[in-house]
Structures are given as structure tokens and as C-alpha cells.
Amino acid sequence: MRPVSPEAPRSTGFPFTAVVGMEDLQLALILAAISPAIGGVLIRGEKGTAKSTAVRALTEILPPVDVVPGCRFSCDPDHPDPACPDGPHQESATMTRPARLVELPVGATEDRVLGSLHLEKALAEGITAYEPGLLAAAHRGLLYVDEVNLLHDHLVDVLLDAAAMGRATVERDGVSVTHPARFVLVGTMNPEEGELRPQLLDRFGLTVDVAASRDPAIRVEVMRARLTYEADPLSFVVRYDGAQRELAERIIKARDLLSEVILTDAALRQIAEICASFDVDGMRADLVTARTAVAHAAWSGRTVVEVEDVRAAAKLALPHRKRRNPFDAPGLDDEQLEQAITDSTPPEPDPDDDPDGGPDGGGPDGGGSPDDVQNDGGQDDSGERAEDSREPNENVESAPGPAPSGQVAGSSEPYKARLLSVQAAGAGVAGRRSRALTEVGRVVGDRARVGRESGRPHLLATIRSAAPHQHARGRSGPGLAVRTSDVRLAVREGREGNLVLFCVDASGSMGTKKRMGEVKTAIVSLLLDAYQRRDTVGLVTFAGADATVALPPTGSVETAVRRLESLPTGGRTPLAEGLLQASEVLRIAAIRDPRRRPLLVLVTDGRATSGDKAFARARQAAGWIGQQGIASVVVDCEPRRGVRLGLAAELAADLGAEYLDLGEVAAGNLVRAVTDRRAA
Known part of the structure; x- marks a missing residue:
């Protein structure tokens, strides 16, 4: 990777190093940038907490990317994709461009995300004219989804497929186009507006919960920074230029060091025991925690993963994977984490220990006397719990009376x-409950396109619409003369x-x-x-x-x-x-x-x-x-x-x-x- 050149700031966006009071968020984004294999970052928090600001500022400190000139899919010149739709590529050609952040709007259509085929050219000329979508633009970069929890299910399915396969495939009317789509997925959400589907939630490598600081001093610092930036963006960016370049250089060094970091057997076992203690589902939590610990060690300049790296990785990789009831808020108990780290760390011999008396503490287990335990409230707590657990005999019925106020x-x-499947009363919002005419689902008919309306064309219906007019249009050779007015859109039945x-x-x-x-x-x-x-x-x-x-x-x-x-x-x-x-x-x-x-x-x-x-x-x-x-x-x-x-x-x-x-x-x-x- 080429070092960062001492050029002027790329833009006047708010600098990443100027974000105040969001250390965990910044660390998670940096680790995901160092090791894209971690799987991205989910940022949860209330509105107005600089979530989007921090994400958009990240691209300014990311290393530039080497790509094949003219390739719409950002192929790596050293390892070009042999199946690239713009290939084959000349291995000697190289171009360097800045890192790219692609934003996926919540209301985007599937064609906009995956790309689309030019139907008229396919029918009239017999060629596959593919227009790349957002996934192609995000390859080897960042894909950002603001309000990711509001993303429609059919787009969630597209992201899940791309995240699992590392490729995007467009299957449309018998024509198939595939291209690489490896990106760092970053999503922001406000939990008050609903949670994510479990499948997509698990695809995020790390998660961070952010909230505005309640410390007046920090809030003053945030206001001062923002107001200063709005008054003169260019001067504000120049002021942080040195810190930005220093951070960018550190990320490059961490990337170069990543392959040299050793993940010892002891660290692997510690990660496995921590994940098991939190009763997480599957093995993805273990793998993500391991990759994050390696990235954290590289970020810290170490070549061996230590307990500090495992602790930092677990705090970011486990909160959204901890097994819980559907209505429980995600989170990680710090005391439970520290206990799991302590239990999984091999004890070191202490020459000062008394071999006869055991550790200090007044007893063979170092926990104090039984009287100390009782005086600490154990008996009182037990008695209170026993009293609270008493319930009336359910077999004895009594006349119901009004519930006391409050x-x-x-x-x-x-x-x-x-x-249960229920009959739809008409078109509805895409969901999983009632039958309805939606943008996704099985094809049940076709209709005319209104104006420049977008949507999936119905191939056979379009051919039937265009076929009777071929003689009048002077078409005598192979293919069809297709006009915009001939295109028919598919009518689909899904659920609302x-x-x-x-x-x-x-x-x-x-x-x-x-x-x-x-x-x-x-x-x-x-x-x-x-x-x-x-x-x-x-x-x-x-x-x-x-x-x-x-x-x-x-x-x-x-x-x-x-x-x-x-x-x-x-x-x-x-x-x-x-x-x-x-x-x-x-x-x-x-x-x-x-x-x-x-x-x-x-x-x-x-x-x-x-x-x-x-x-x-x-x-x-x-x-x-x-x-x-x-x-x-x-x-x-x-x-x-x-x-x-x-x-x-x-x-x-x-x-x-x-x-x-x-x-x-x-x-x-x-x-x-x-x-x-x-x-x-």
C-alpha cells in the first residue's frame, strides 16, 4: 500500500479526529478498516449523537486504493477478478484513487442496489448491457446504511447474500451477471425505531452503543467544535490536518503489521471460553473476536495478542450476539466479562503466597468468615427474596376485587x-403478515409502465407487447425493435x-x-x-x-x-x-x-x-x-x-x-x- 502523500485535505468534511467523546465508536471503525474481515460495524444510539458524522469522516483517513483503470468494479490490479464483467484486465495497468464510502438509501430499489440489465439492448441487439449498482461501487470500500433497521426485507436479503458470498449476482430473465462485492458494512440505527433482523444483526462484526455524554464539560467541547467548524470549515479542517495524517499513517502501519501478529493457543482458548460463558450462538462470535483481537494488537503495535486485546475485542464483538429473549436489550455485563477473562487466564505462581495458610482473607478460601458473609446482608437478602417469591394458592379461588391504584x-x-396467511385488501407495505401486492414476491401478472417508472420488467409480456409492431417498425432481421412504450412491469404478490x-x-x-x-x-x-x-x-x-x-x-x-x-x-x-x-x-x-x-x-x-x-x-x-x-x-x-x-x-x-x-x-x-x- 502506498503511503499517504503530503497533499492538501481531500474535503472540508468534519474531521474524524475532531469527533469528541466517541472513543469506542472510533476504535470500532478503525479496527474494521484495519481488518475488513471483521465484518463491519453496527452503531446503535439515540438521535443527534454524531453517528453519521463519524462514519462519513472515516473515509478521509483511510488509505487510498489501487484499482484497474476503467474497471467499474474496482478490481485489484495485483489480483484481478477473472469473472469481472469489464475484464479481462491488463495486469500492468494501475490507478490509485481515494477510499470510497457508498451510501445505501433505505428506500432504494433492488435494481439500484444490485444493478440492472438494459432490457431494450438485450432484446434488440442480443447483448448483455449491465449497469452496476451500489454493491459494485462499494467493492473494496465501505457500504454505509443509515437507519439500517428500517431497510426493507428484500434489500436485507440482498445484503445477506453479498456478505455471505462476497459477490453480487444479478439473475434477470435468463441472463446472469456476477461480480465481486466485498465491503465493510457500516450501519447506524436508533433502537427506538425497531430492531434488526437477527440474520443481518449477526453479519455485523462489531457493535457500539453511543449516547450523548451527561458531562457538561464534554457537551461544551462538542458544541464548541461544531460551531467552530460551521463558522469556517476550511480553517477547522486544516487545524486537524496533522492529526488526520498521523492517524492515517498509523492505520497503514497496522495493516502492514496485521499478518505478523501471532494469535497464541492460550489466546484462542481464552476467546473460546469467553464466548462460551456468554452462551452465544454459533461460531461467528469466536471468529470475529479473534480477528478483532489481532487487529487491536496490530493497532497497538504488538505482534502477539494479549489479554488487553481480547478484552477490547469481546466488548465490541459480543454485545449483539449474546443469547437473549427477543425483547431484551443487547448489552454486555462488564463484571461478567471480567470474571470470564479471569477464569480463562492461567494463574501465575506468586512466591509471596503462604503455602500453609492460603491467600490473605481470613479463611482457607480467602473469602472471610461465615459471620462476615451474614453481616454483609446475605441472610436479609435471602429472607426478602423468600418473602417476594411467595404466591397465593392458585387452587383457591376468591372473588375478584379492584386492583389498587398504581x-x-x-x-x-x-x-x-x-x-396464518390472510387475504390482502390491496397494496401494502412490505412485511411478513398479510398477502399484498408489493415490490417483491412471486409474479402474478404484468402492467404498463407509467412514465419513467422503474421496476423489474416482465420479459414475456414485453415481447408480446412489441411483437405485433415489428413489421410496421421495419424490423426484418434477428431481434426485436423494442420501444419504451412496449416495456411491461411485473406485478408481484408478497406480504405486507x-x-x-x-x-x-x-x-x-x-x-x-x-x-x-x-x-x-x-x-x-x-x-x-x-x-x-x-x-x-x-x-x-x-x-x-x-x-x-x-x-x-x-x-x-x-x-x-x-x-x-x-x-x-x-x-x-x-x-x-x-x-x-x-x-x-x-x-x-x-x-x-x-x-x-x-x-x-x-x-x-x-x-x-x-x-x-x-x-x-x-x-x-x-x-x-x-x-x-x-x-x-x-x-x-x-x-x-x-x-x-x-x-x-x-x-x-x-x-x-x-x-x-x-x-x-x-x-x-x-x-x-x-x-x-x-x-x-
């Missing part, structure tokens, strides 16, 4: 939902996602803590189903004097579960306000995302506060929602014992909704009933 009931283990809005009665009339726990378990089960099907969810609660939007429609099902679990019960029942608030949420959601079909799930016993007049208002609100054609499900939480008023059933009739009794339907059945209702 009481929080927990949910039980959720049930797995059964996958839905907006599931829960409207939950959290008032005191919902009964016992056990009953509210059953309600939460049912809702969590449906949320688990939504997590797996990539649905959007929202949560409206009503209790006391008003209704509250506990969670606006979002893709973050994990946030919905956390809000639901912490939901207290008690107080009055403003049922009408809850329905009106839910209808307002659905109205706004329809404006923002008109293609996503909603499903309202009302969970209540129907007992509105203030008697008949309040219930009449609730019925009026329900009737108005029903007139909008919104699919609904009413879950009746009225106790089975005693006098049943049947108010929730009346609300279901006004809504035109499916009616379910919580006492008769388990959580899994609730999920199936809600799924079936989406066919309405």
Missing part, C-alpha cells in the same frame, strides 16, 4: 403465534406488514392483579408475533381522567413491551376518551403511512365510569370508528364470576369487531384470532 402486574411467559394499535383499559375495574397479568401476557404474545412479522405497533392506555398515548406507532416492539410491563392499574375508566384517542392515533398514522393497514385491539371490561351516560359516549365513539372500516378486535376482560354486564360485547357490535372473552381464550388463541381478523 399497582403493576407482570406478564407470564408469552405464547408463540401460529403463522400491519399497524397493530393496542387500546388497553388500565383502570381499577379491570379486577385482580392476576387477571391483569393474563391480559398483559396475551398482549405480549401478540407483540412477540409482531416482532417476528415486522409489524408496526402502538399503545394507548386509559385510566383515571384521560387517555394517554403510551407509545406512538413504531417498529420498536421492544419499547412497547417495556411500556406495557410497567403499566400500572387503578382509578376511573374513561372508555370514550380511550377510543377517541386511539382513533386520533390511527388518523395521524394513516396520513404518514397510508399503505399500512391498521388493526385496533381494544382490551377492556367495558365498564365506563359515570354510568349509562359515559357508556353511551363510548358506544358513540365505537360506532364512529366502525364506520371508518377499521379492522378491530375487542378482548373482554370482565370477570367470569358474578354478574356479567356484557358491555364489551356491545362495544364489539358497534365497532364491527371480533369479540373475544379473555377467560375463555388463551394468549396463543388471542394471537390467532387477531391474525384471522386481518382478513376482514
Whole structure:
């Protein structure tokens, strides 16, 4: 690799070395640049934390790349790809260009990412004219996806294939084109907007969670740097030019040293034991941790991997691979990591140890006396835990009473939902729930192209459209005279996602803590189903004097579960306000995302506060929602014992909704009933 030349700064972008308070993020990006085999970096964090700024600034410190002149696929002159569509290449030709950062927009089409074939030239001239896409541009560089968690599933599939094979393949109408596509994948995301698919999450080698510092001094430093840069970008960049060049030279030295770093058997065993202690899935975690430890050693100027390198690698490579429940936030317990490192490090003999008495500490195990343990609170903690674990006898039924105000009931283990296919009502947002006409899926027909609209052409339909006009167009030789008006686009049937809005009665009339726990378990089960099907969810609660939007429609099902679990019960029942608030949420959601079909799930016993007049208002609100054609499900939480008023059933009739009794339907059945209702 050629050294960095002492030239002027390439651009006036914010310098990488000027980013303040993001040391872990900078280290992860640097290690991925030193060793692309690590597999890229996922950056998670709240908005406004300089995630995109740091990623875009990385290219300014990366070494330049040697490429074959004129090759649209950035082939390496020393090892040109024999199957390159622009080949064969002359091995002697070389050109050096800056490192490239290619941004993949969330709304990009598959043709834009993979590339496309020129259909008219293929039909008329019989030649394969391939227009490279973003994956070709990113080869031997960085591919950056901002808001990667919002990427459509069909684009996620494309990235997974390219990451696994190191090549991009375009199969279109009997023609196949393939080219190398090895890149460092960098993604940024806000966890509040939803999580990544597990398959894509595992493809990121490293992950970093970033947050704005709460230290006022650091926040002042960040503001000062940004304001100074905005006032005079060129002067600001020049000020950091020396640090930028020094960092770039250090990356080059680390790359050159990478092949000389020794990963000892002891380090390999330590990595394996650490990964096993965190119960990670598969072997990718072990391999990525090993590669990261080697890169960290090279970055530190060492030729042998040490414990410090393993520790740094584990902190970056394991948080998103630790086995967890779907709704648990990713993360790594520092104490558990240190314990795993200690347990996997061979002990060194200490000549000062007393062979007769054992280590210092007052006992044979060095842990103090039994009295010390008891005085530290062990007995008190045990007694408290025992008291908390006591539950009433479930075999003894008692008359349900109102839940105390502010009481929080927990949910039980959720049930797995059964996958059902439902009939689509029209075109929808790509997802995994209902049948719909989408951009991906199996071909079910064709249609005319509108204007300069892009999309996958339907080959046979295009030929049928052009064939009757060949004589009039003067075509007598081989091939077809194809015009833009002849091109037909494929109509595809896939699956769509839905907006599931829960409207939950959290008032005191919902009964016992056990009953509210059953309600939460049912809702969590449906949320688990939504997590797996990539649905959007929202949560409206009503209790006391008003209704509250506990969670606006979002893709973050994990946030919905956390809000639901912490939901207290008690107080009055403003049922009408809850329905009106839910209808307002659905109205706004329809404006923002008109293609996503909603499903309202009302969970209540129907007992509105203030008697008949309040219930009449609730019925009026329900009737108005029903007139909008919104699919609904009413879950009746009225106790089975005693006098049943049947108010929730009346609300279901006004809504035109499916009616379910919580006492008769388990959580899994609730999920199936809600799924079936989406066919309405």
C-alpha cells in the first residue's frame, strides 16, 4: 500500500479526529478498516449523537486504493477478478484513487442496489448491457446504511447474500451477471425505531452503543467544535490536518503489521471460553473476536495478542450476539466479562503466597468468615427474596376485587403465534403478515409502465407487447425493435406488514392483579408475533381522567413491551376518551403511512365510569370508528364470576369487531384470532 502523500485535505468534511467523546465508536471503525474481515460495524444510539458524522469522516483517513483503470468494479490490479464483467484486465495497468464510502438509501430499489440489465439492448441487439449498482461501487470500500433497521426485507436479503458470498449476482430473465462485492458494512440505527433482523444483526462484526455524554464539560467541547467548524470549515479542517495524517499513517502501519501478529493457543482458548460463558450462538462470535483481537494488537503495535486485546475485542464483538429473549436489550455485563477473562487466564505462581495458610482473607478460601458473609446482608437478602417469591394458592379461588391504584402486574411467559396467511385488501407495505401486492414476491401478472417508472420488467409480456409492431417498425432481421412504450412491469404478490394499535383499559375495574397479568401476557404474545412479522405497533392506555398515548406507532416492539410491563392499574375508566384517542392515533398514522393497514385491539371490561351516560359516549365513539372500516378486535376482560354486564360485547357490535372473552381464550388463541381478523 502506498503511503499517504503530503497533499492538501481531500474535503472540508468534519474531521474524524475532531469527533469528541466517541472513543469506542472510533476504535470500532478503525479496527474494521484495519481488518475488513471483521465484518463491519453496527452503531446503535439515540438521535443527534454524531453517528453519521463519524462514519462519513472515516473515509478521509483511510488509505487510498489501487484499482484497474476503467474497471467499474474496482478490481485489484495485483489480483484481478477473472469473472469481472469489464475484464479481462491488463495486469500492468494501475490507478490509485481515494477510499470510497457508498451510501445505501433505505428506500432504494433492488435494481439500484444490485444493478440492472438494459432490457431494450438485450432484446434488440442480443447483448448483455449491465449497469452496476451500489454493491459494485462499494467493492473494496465501505457500504454505509443509515437507519439500517428500517431497510426493507428484500434489500436485507440482498445484503445477506453479498456478505455471505462476497459477490453480487444479478439473475434477470435468463441472463446472469456476477461480480465481486466485498465491503465493510457500516450501519447506524436508533433502537427506538425497531430492531434488526437477527440474520443481518449477526453479519455485523462489531457493535457500539453511543449516547450523548451527561458531562457538561464534554457537551461544551462538542458544541464548541461544531460551531467552530460551521463558522469556517476550511480553517477547522486544516487545524486537524496533522492529526488526520498521523492517524492515517498509523492505520497503514497496522495493516502492514496485521499478518505478523501471532494469535497464541492460550489466546484462542481464552476467546473460546469467553464466548462460551456468554452462551452465544454459533461460531461467528469466536471468529470475529479473534480477528478483532489481532487487529487491536496490530493497532497497538504488538505482534502477539494479549489479554488487553481480547478484552477490547469481546466488548465490541459480543454485545449483539449474546443469547437473549427477543425483547431484551443487547448489552454486555462488564463484571461478567471480567470474571470470564479471569477464569480463562492461567494463574501465575506468586512466591509471596503462604503455602500453609492460603491467600490473605481470613479463611482457607480467602473469602472471610461465615459471620462476615451474614453481616454483609446475605441472610436479609435471602429472607426478602423468600418473602417476594411467595404466591397465593392458585387452587383457591376468591372473588375478584379492584386492583389498587398504581399497582403493576407482570406478564407470564408469552405464547408463540401460529403463522396464518390472510387475504390482502390491496397494496401494502412490505412485511411478513398479510398477502399484498408489493415490490417483491412471486409474479402474478404484468402492467404498463407509467412514465419513467422503474421496476423489474416482465420479459414475456414485453415481447408480446412489441411483437405485433415489428413489421410496421421495419424490423426484418434477428431481434426485436423494442420501444419504451412496449416495456411491461411485473406485478408481484408478497406480504405486507400491519399497524397493530393496542387500546388497553388500565383502570381499577379491570379486577385482580392476576387477571391483569393474563391480559398483559396475551398482549405480549401478540407483540412477540409482531416482532417476528415486522409489524408496526402502538399503545394507548386509559385510566383515571384521560387517555394517554403510551407509545406512538413504531417498529420498536421492544419499547412497547417495556411500556406495557410497567403499566400500572387503578382509578376511573374513561372508555370514550380511550377510543377517541386511539382513533386520533390511527388518523395521524394513516396520513404518514397510508399503505399500512391498521388493526385496533381494544382490551377492556367495558365498564365506563359515570354510568349509562359515559357508556353511551363510548358506544358513540365505537360506532364512529366502525364506520371508518377499521379492522378491530375487542378482548373482554370482565370477570367470569358474578354478574356479567356484557358491555364489551356491545362495544364489539358497534365497532364491527371480533369479540373475544379473555377467560375463555388463551394468549396463543388471542394471537390467532387477531391474525384471522386481518382478513376482514
